Amino acid sequence: xxxxxxxxxxxxxxxxxxxxxxxxxxxxxxxxxxxxxxxxxxxxxxxxxxxxxxxxxxxxxxxxxxxxxxxxxxx
Numbered sequence: 421x422x423x424x425x426x427x428x429x430x431x432x433x434x435x436x437x438x439x440x441x442x443x444x445x446x447x448x449x450x451x452x453x454x455x456x457x458x459x460x461x462x463x464x465x466x467x468x469x470x471x472x473x474x475x476x477x478x479x480x481x482x483x484x485x486x487x488x489x490x491x492x493x494x495x
Contacts (some may be wrong), residue, residue, distance in 0.1 A: 423434045441447060444466065451467040484491065 421440070423436075425432050425434055436444075446452070446466050452464040453467055455463045455465065457463065
């Protein structure tokens with residue numbers, strides 16, 4: 421895929437069409453890490469949020485408590 425660098429205000433940028441955004445699983449506002457390799461290759465890597473184990477456990481407990489009646493009916 422070839423893209424053209426365009427002027428965006430006082431800067432330059434590359435426009436990503438919707439299909440490319442879908443393929444990369446990114447959306448407007450997402451953060452990416454930019455890495456420049458020897459030879460000039462530029463790699464953009466989406467920053468994916470990681471779940472802290474303590475926060476995940478707390479969220480699971482809240483979910484179970486909030487939906488305890490539903491879980492009892494389903495079991």
